[in-house]
Amino acid sequence: MSAAIETVASAARTDAPPAITLDRVNKWFGALHVLRDISMEVALGERVVVCGPSGSGKSTMIRCINRLETHQDGRILVDGKELTDDVRSLDAIRREVGMVFQSFNLFPHLTVLENCTLAPIWVRRMPKKDAEALAMEYLTKVKIPEQAKKYPGQLSGGQQQRVAIARALCMKPKIMLFDEPTSALDPEMIKEVLDTMVALADTGMTMICVTHEMGFARQVADRVVFMDRGEIVESGPPDTMFNSPQTDRLKLFLSQILRGH
Amino acid sequence: MASDTTTTQLAVATAVPEAAPRTPPISVIGPIAWMRANLFSGWISTAVTLALAYLIARWVIGFVDWAFINAIWSVPNNQTQACRDLRGTGACWAVVTEKHRFILFGTYPYEQHWRPALVCVLFVGLYIVSAMRRFWRKELALVWILALTAIGILMWGGILGMPYVPQERWGGLPITLILSTFGLAFAFPLAILVALGRRSKMPAIKAICVLYVELIRGVPLISLLFMASVMFPLFLPEGMNIDKLLRAQIAIILFAGAYLAEVVRGGLQALDKGQYEAADALGLSYWHKTSFIILPQALRLVIPPLVNTFIGFFKDTSLVLIIGIFDLLTAGKTAIVEPAWQGFGVEVYITIGLIYFCFCFAMSKYSQGLEAELNRHRRR
Numbered sequence: 001m002s003a004a005i006e007t008v009a010s011a012a013r014t015d016a017p018p019a020i021t022l023d024r025v026n027k028w029f030g031a032l033h034v035l036r037d038i039s040m041e042v043a044l045g046e047r048v049v050v051c052g053p054s055g056s057g058k059s060t061m062i063r064c065i066n067r068l069e070t071h072q073d074g075r076i077l078v079d080g081k082e083l084t085d086d087v088r089s090l091d092a093i094r095r096e097v098g099m100v101f102q103s104f105n106l107f108p109h110l111t112v113l114e115n116c117t118l119a120p121i122w123v124r125r126m127p128k129k130d131a132e133a134l135a136m137e138y139l140t141k142v143k144i145p146e147q148a149k150k151y152p153g154q155l156s157g158g159q160q161q162r163v164a165i166a167r168a169l170c171m172k173p174k175i176m177l178f179d180e181p182t183s184a185l186d187p188e189m190i191k192e193v194l195d196t197m198v199a200l201a202d203t204g205m206t207m208i209c210v211t212h213e214m215g216f217a218r219q220v221a222d223r224v225v226f227m228d229r230g231e232i233v234e235s236g237p238p239d240t241m242f243n244s245p246q247t248d249r250l251k252l253f254l255s256q257i258l259r260g261h
Numbered sequence: 262m263a264s265d266t267t268t269t270q271l272a273v274a275t276a277v278p279e280a281a282p283r284t285p286p287i288s289v290i291g292p293i294a295w296m297r298a299n300l301f302s303g304w305i306s307t308a309v310t311l312a313l314a315y316l317i318a319r320w321v322i323g324f325v326d327w328a329f330i331n332a333i334w335s336v337p338n339n340q341t342q343a344c345r346d347l348r349g350t351g352a353c354w355a356v357v358t359e360k361h362r363f364i365l366f367g368t369y370p371y372e373q374h375w376r377p378a379l380v381c382v383l384f385v386g387l388y389i390v391s392a393m394r395r396f397w398r399k400e401l402a403l404v405w406i407l408a409l410t411a412i413g414i415l416m417w418g419g420i421l422g423m424p425y426v427p428q429e430r431w432g433g434l435p436i437t438l439i440l441s442t443f444g445l446a447f448a449f450p451l452a453i454l455v456a457l458g459r460r461s462k463m464p465a466i467k468a469i470c471v472l473y474v475e476l477i478r479g480v481p482l483i484s485l486l487f488m489a490s491v492m493f494p495l496f497l498p499e500g501m502n503i504d505k506l507l508r509a510q511i512a513i514i515l516f517a518g519a520y521l522a523e524v525v526r527g528g529l530q531a532l533d534k535g536q537y538e539a540a541d542a543l544g545l546s547y548w549h550k551t552s553f554i555i556l557p558q559a560l561r562l563v564i565p566p567l568v569n570t571f572i573g574f575f576k577d578t579s580l581v582l583i584i585g586i587f588d589l590l591t592a593g594k595t596a597i598v599e600p601a602w603q604g605f606g607v608e609v610y611i612t613i614g615l616i617y618f619c620f621c622f623a624m625s626k627y628s629q630g631l632e633a634e635l636n637r638h639r640r641r
């Protein structure tokens with residue numbers, strides 16, 4: 001299974017080293033085996049959409065990539081560096097990997113601008129002026145420069161999520177992780193966030209995105225990965241996956257998603 | 262969010278038939294309407310209101326009579342007979358007029374009283390400056406160091422032509438202010454470190470912090486003060502003698518630190534886990550994360566219990582009387598030991614109570630303002 005995935009990926013891309021490598025990763029929460037022998041490679045510039053039923057381990061998997069969770073077995077390489085307990089290398093990896101959460105997790109006591117400049121100033125040691133210019137540039141890209149002086153609590157959900165995307169981009173990451181970025185949003189705000197993500201994909205950013213937005217997957221994904229009960233069950237280009245699913249589990253999942261929509 | 266949109270839709274739906282804006286009926290606003298709704302809403306409520314109003318009025322009139330109308334404000338040369346004749350009908354503020362300097366400054370040499378008086382003014386000035394947000398800069402630490410040095414020089418003297426006054430002679434309000442200011446100024450940072458330590462992933466640090474909090478919380482402050490004054494010197498090498506006030510001060514710092522640490526820990530726990538994760542995901546180091554993201558939010562959440570603890574400790578400093586330190590309350594007690602003035606405790610305690618109240622009420626009011634201002638970002 002995983003060998004097939006790797007061939008597809010490397011056939012589609014040049015022979016640059018992969019941005020992310022997961023090699024037989026296992027993780028348990030207590031006795032609960034949440035990741036079972038997960039192997040996957042994501043090439044530089046590749047866009048991967050991860051889907052699967054709730055509780056299948058999608059969040060856990062992408063949280064292992066920037067080590068918000070620690071895996072217990074197997075290897076994870078990000079940008080060629082292996083994730084270990086070493087704090088220095090961890091900091092280096094987190095600088096290269098941006099993350100967007102389902103619940104935004106903006107810092108409510110800081111303004112939108114301060115949210116965006118904090119990490120560039122203190123982690124990248126950027127002068128304040130430059131950091132602010134950079135933040136304004138990204139806030140313009142996500143189409144909310146006029147909200148820079150407001151507090152997150154004064155914005156709508158869609159606007160907050162776009163700030164969260166801008167905040168992650170201000171660190172100039174090589175890889176972006178999205179964990180159900182639109183699941184907490186009202187329907188009328190989903191589109192503005194997806195549009196922002198499509199625009200980001202068009203810049204060639206390496207992205208791993210957990211989402212059930214099939215339209216988005218078809219539009220930008222190079223590959224869709226279907227997870228169930230901690231395993232990667234099936235993966236391939238979006239059209240193949242959605243039009244001719246191979247496994248019963250994916251068929252069942254797709255029928256549930258379609259009924260839900 | 263969703264409820265916002267539905268209310269707007271509802272508002273639109275009801276607004277359409279009648280275009281003219283409607284003012285609420287007169288009877289639901291204004292003080293009369295408020296009284297009708299809250300004080301006289303039924304016959305039981307009316308009866309309770311009237312009965313309580315009668316009791317309050319009687320008590321207030323009685324107090325005003327006693328405290329102001331029948332009161333004696335001063336007597337010549339300790340002739341307290343006039344006061345004694347009025348027992349029960351009028352207050353004898355003469356005791357306060359006569360003894361106020363002793364109550365405020367204890368046994369500090371009389372002709373040097375300007376020094377502790379200036380110390381009190383300095384303390385109050387320090388509080389006011391520190392309370393203003395526009396002075397919340399690094400320089401404030403310097404101001405504190407300077408002010409505290411000045412306070413030390415004034416109290417001890419021995420230079421600049423001021424005669425030396427040993428610490429045993431200090432007393433009254435300066436002692437209370439010294440113990441509580443230093444106590445809280447040192448206990449608060451200690452508490453933050455202990456609270457962070459209790460959540461540390463390093464088992465040794467965590468164990469030390471848990472042990473400290475549990476041990477200190479498990480004993481009353483009085484026994485800690487006793488230990489500081491009686492047992493602590495036993496452990497010190499011969500000839501080395503730490504000042505009694507300093508020992509009490511250390512005991513208070515340790516005690517307040519343990520309580521404040523638990524308050525701070527409550528704030529750390531109440532904070533959404535997502536805040537920690539977002540800071541981690543951005544690559545912020547532990548100290549950057551803690552000082553920019555975690556503490557500012559956690560401390561804001563616990564302003565009310567923090568100030569509650571502050572106020573409690575301000576008053577608890579009066580327990581140092583147990584080891585023979587003359588704080589404000591002890592000085593007041595001692596002031597009425599003299600036979601001529603025995604029996605006028607009520608007047609003295611009311612006065613001391615008022616002084617405590619001024620400080621505590623100021624703290625409480627200030628914290629309310631600070632809370633509203635710092636949590637402004639929560640409002641929409």
Ligand SMILES: Nc1ncnc2c1ncn2[C@@H]1O[C@H](COP(=O)(O)OP(=O)(O)O)[C@@H](O)[C@H]1O
Pocket residue numbers: 029032034052053054055056057058059060061
């Ligand atoms: N911190 C945790 N402690 C214990 N169990 C957890 C924790 N986080 C997630 N789980 C469990 O791990 C499984 C996978 O969770 P998750 O990765 O969040 O799934 P998904 O994102 O696909 O819905 C679920 O059964 C969940 O209950």
Ligand SMILES: [Mg+2]
Pocket residue numbers: 058059060179180
């Ligand atoms: Mg999830």
